[in-house]
Amino acid sequence: MIKKGKLTILLILLFTVVYGQNKIPVYGDNTKPLKERVEDALSRMTLEEKIAIIHAQSKFCSPGVARLGIPELWMTDGPHGIRPEVLWDEWEQAGWTNDSCFAFPALTCLAATWDEEMSLLYGVSIGEEARYREKDVLLGPGVNIYRSPLNGRNFEYLGEDPYLSSKMVVPYIKGVQQNGVATCVKHFALNNQETDRFTVNVNVDDRALYEIYLPAFKAAVQEGGTWAIMGSYNKYRGQYGCHNQYLLIDILRKEWGFEGTVISDWGGTHDTRQAVMNGLDMEFGTWTNGLDDGKSNAYDNYFLARPYLDLISSGEMSTTELDDKVRHVLRLNFLTAMNKEKPFGAMVSENHILAGRTIAEEGIVLLKNKGDLLPVNLDNAKVIAVIGENAIKKMTVGGGSSSLKAKYEVSPLEGLINRVGSKAKIIYARGYVGTTGGTYNGVDSGQDLSDERSESELISEACEKAKNADYVIFIGGLNKCEHQDSESADRFGLELPYNQDKLISELAKVNKNLVVVNISGNAISMPWLNEVSAVVQGWYMGSEAGNALAAVLVGDVNPSGKLPFTFPEKLIDNSAHSAGEFPGSDGQVTYSEGIYVGYRWHEKQNIKPLFSFGHGLSYTQFKYGMLKSDKKEMTSSDKITFTIDITNSGSRSGAEIVQLYISDPESYLPRPVKELKGFKKVKLLPGETKSVSFTIDKPALSFFDPDKHQWVAEPGEYAALVGASSSDIKSQLGFLLK
Numbered sequence: 001m002i003k004k005g006k007l008t009i010l011l012i013l014l015f016t017v018v019y020g021q022n023k024i025p026v027y028g029d030n031t032k033p034l035k036e037r038v039e040d041a042l043s044r045m046t047l048e049e050k051i052a053i054i055h056a057q058s059k060f061c062s063p064g065v066a067r068l069g070i071p072e073l074w075m076t077d078g079p080h081g082i083r084p085e086v087l088w089d090e091w092e093q094a095g096w097t098n099d100s101c102f103a104f105p106a107l108t109c110l111a112a113t114w115d116e117e118m119s120l121l122y123g124v125s126i127g128e129e130a131r132y133r134e135k136d137v138l139l140g141p142g143v144n145i146y147r148s149p150l151n152g153r154n155f156e157y158l159g160e161d162p163y164l165s166s167k168m169v170v171p172y173i174k175g176v177q178q179n180g181v182a183t184c185v186k187h188f189a190l191n192n193q194e195t196d197r198f199t200v201n202v203n204v205d206d207r208a209l210y211e212i213y214l215p216a217f218k219a220a221v222q223e224g225g226t227w228a229i230m231g232s233y234n235k236y237r238g239q240y241g242c243h244n245q246y247l248l249i250d251i252l253r254k255e256w257g258f259e260g261t262v263i264s265d266w267g268g269t270h271d272t273r274q275a276v277m278n279g280l281d282m283e284f285g286t287w288t289n290g291l292d293d294g295k296s297n298a299y300d301n302y303f304l305a306r307p308y309l310d311l312i313s314s315g316e317m318s319t320t321e322l323d324d325k326v327r328h329v330l331r332l333n334f335l336t337a338m339n340k341e342k343p344f345g346a347m348v349s350e351n352h353i354l355a356g357r358t359i360a361e362e363g364i365v366l367l368k369n370k371g372d373l374l375p376v377n378l379d380n381a382k383v384i385a386v387i388g389e390n391a392i393k394k395m396t397v398g399g400g401s402s403s404l405k406a407k408y409e410v411s412p413l414e415g416l417i418n419r420v421g422s423k424a425k426i427i428y429a430r431g432y433v434g435t436t437g438g439t440y441n442g443v444d445s446g447q448d449l450s451d452e453r454s455e456s457e458l459i460s461e462a463c464e465k466a467k468n469a470d471y472v473i474f475i476g477g478l479n480k481c482e483h484q485d486s487e488s489a490d491r492f493g494l495e496l497p498y499n500q501d502k503l504i505s506e507l508a509k510v511n512k513n514l515v516v517v518n519i520s521g522n523a524i525s526m527p528w529l530n531e532v533s534a535v536v537q538g539w540y541m542g543s544e545a546g547n548a549l550a551a552v553l554v555g556d557v558n559p560s561g562k563l564p565f566t567f568p569e570k571l572i573d574n575s576a577h578s579a580g581e582f583p584g585s586d587g588q589v590t591y592s593e594g595i596y597v598g599y600r601w602h603e604k605q606n607i608k609p610l611f612s613f614g615h616g617l618s619y620t621q622f623k624y625g626m627l628k629s630d631k632k633e634m635t636s637s638d639k640i641t642f643t644i645d646i647t648n649s650g651s652r653s654g655a656e657i658v659q660l661y662i663s664d665p666e667s668y669l670p671r672p673v674k675e676l677k678g679f680k681k682v683k684l685l686p687g688e689t690k691s692v693s694f695t696i697d698k699p700a701l702s703f704f705d706p707d708k709h710q711w712v713a714e715p716g717e718y719a720a721l722v723g724a725s726s727s728d729i730k731s732q733l734g735f736l737l738k
């Protein structure tokens with residue numbers, strides 16, 4: 001028998017639960033369909049609230065609807081780690097002491113792993129860091145195609161090939177978004193240079209647009225399911241990327257079915273009516289009067305703020321477009337800020353450290369290794385001379401909006417000392433002086449590398465220390481300072497800066513056991529290539545850079561990275577600098593090279609590159625069998641599977657990235673010699689053989705016909721080519737598309 005008192009309590013509880021259930025409004029009820037929640041919230045909002053949530057209220061946040069309990073949305077850079085907090089209305093950092101992040105490797109390094117599992121690991125990890133910092137939208141990843149080796153922001157992107165970029169961006173998005181953090185894939189589209197980036201109008205034909213520059217964005221939307229897209233600064237067909245009818249309405253919404261949110265680049269909005277009618281949902285970073293330095297905290301002056309409200313209030317515009325924008329913003333909010341299922345995240349966790357180091361180790365590319373100089377044999381190395389500023393320079397600060405305040409950063413020299421320990425004596429010489437500090441938006445690397453010595457003094461010290469060493473490891477390259485791989489400042493040329501070429505040649509004269517490690521996000525010229533024994537492509541590898549590089553150099557890790565872009569011998573060998581224009585003039589840049597970007601150009605013109613797209617060596621060797629297929633011909637509705645055996649014929653474990661290219665020798669429109677359509681990373685023990693398969697369908701054979709405005713796979717002869725790089729084909733097989 002339940003006592004009266006208890007019965008009363010039960011009844012009160014029951015009433016509270018039942019009444020309470022009804023109290024949760026539809027828009028706040030996670031169990032309701034997203035669209036229903038959005039419509040419910042929209043119906044409850046005032047005109048002023050609708051206007052408020054489609055533009056910024058600070059440098060990196062937009063208002064929610066406090067009255068309804070809908071939270072603010074917080075954005076954060078960047079693609080390689082979570083940016084430190086800035087002041088409400090400033091770029092300058094706010095000086096918090098709890099916002100140091102883990103710095104992940106740059107996305108060129110991720111691309112160089114050619115490993116979708118690494119991309120997922122990257123996304124999950126950086127998404128956890130964003131979540132822990134209570135951010136709702138990660139402003140990345142960037143997937144603009146590597147058109148020229150001079151583009152200052154190539155280090156933030158995934159290379160020159162649309163297929164590789166498309167495959168590598170999808171897992172990153174899924175990994176981030178499983179944390180209840182949106183990715184905001186950028187910069188849509190055609191932001192392939194930094195020179196005149198705010199105004200340049202890109203002229204490109206539809207074939208190149210659809211076959212080269214759009215695929216990674218399309219994959220981000222249709223396969224990755226990105227919740228947001230960032231418009232680009234540049235113009236296309238005369239309209240700014242942030243309110244571009246062709247890109248944002250015709251392609252993104254109508255052709256691809258994007259249901260997410262379009263966010264402007266910071267300062268990329270220029271006109272209210274265009275922003276309203278051409279698909280922009282959220283305006284950030286505008287200079288308040290839209291043209292020059294703005295008044296502080298004048299967010300009501302934004303194009304989508306009072307000027308828009310005035311157009312509606314005057315009756316010139318309806319709320320039709322506004323309601324659509326608000327729907328997209330509310331959807332974003334319910335997926336992120338109001339997502340009650342989201343995890344708590346973590347910052348600089350052991351998992352993130354391991355992830356960052358593994359991605360870096362897998363992304364390092366062994367370009368040359370004459371006489372198997374590498375890995376360093378610690379059993380007989382007594383003295384290792386490390387030369388170069390990039391051995392000691394902190395690289396996580398600088399480069400533009402992807403700059404970070406890292407919790408820590410292990411330099412290459414520190415990494416080598418950590419690893420080598422007492423096994424050998426490590427001596428260091430600066431060799432050259434590039435930049436002596438490192439600061440960005442108030443974040444300082446804390447290094448003062450000032451050095452008054454002359455170039456000749458620096459070179460003679462370096463050679464003196466190198467000449468009797470067992471190994472000489474030169475660590476140089478670019479450094480994310482202005483014009484050296486940085487946002488808003490393209491490079492001036494392909495050459496290494498700071499007199500490094502001369503230094504390398506002098507070092508080669510005094511010691512043949514010279515290893516050159518190039519740290520960069522772009523190709524460089526190598527006039528000394530025949531003078532040195534080994535070359536390693538390192539990247540901006542973040543907090544674990546030094547440990548990852550040391551692990552590869554001493555052989556703890558067998559390098560497996562492959563180049564995500566071509567290294568041309570000289571700049572004129574690159575299509576943007578020969579057939580096309582870079583960076584253009586008078587506000588225009590024309591991509592006259594069309595679809596012939598990177599290896600597509602080199603193979604069309606028979607220009608031998610310094611190092612090919614997809615190139616990367618190992619400390620072991622791999623043997624390829626004969627390519628086989630399950631059929632000789634396929635119809636447009638079925639598929640064909642190619643298989644090849646790969647054997648590790650060397651004496652140590654390793655991983656090989658097997659690449660599949662498709663060639664269509666005869667077509668009614670000109671096509672590249674071949675195009676990447678598949679890749680698989682296979683790990684093999686010494687002597688082990690594995691079978692690798694690729695299944696090809698009709699889309700993989702297609703090209704874009706601009707007149708028909710559709711993808712076409714022409715019946716006829718095709719060839720499948722499998723190899724270790726675009727220029728190292730091991731086996732090929734013809735087949736027929738009926």
Ligand code: GLC
Pocket residue numbers: 077139186265266401
């Ligand atoms: C910058 C960049 C963009 C970045 C944004 C916010 O200008 O173009 O990539 O996310 O502004 O910092």
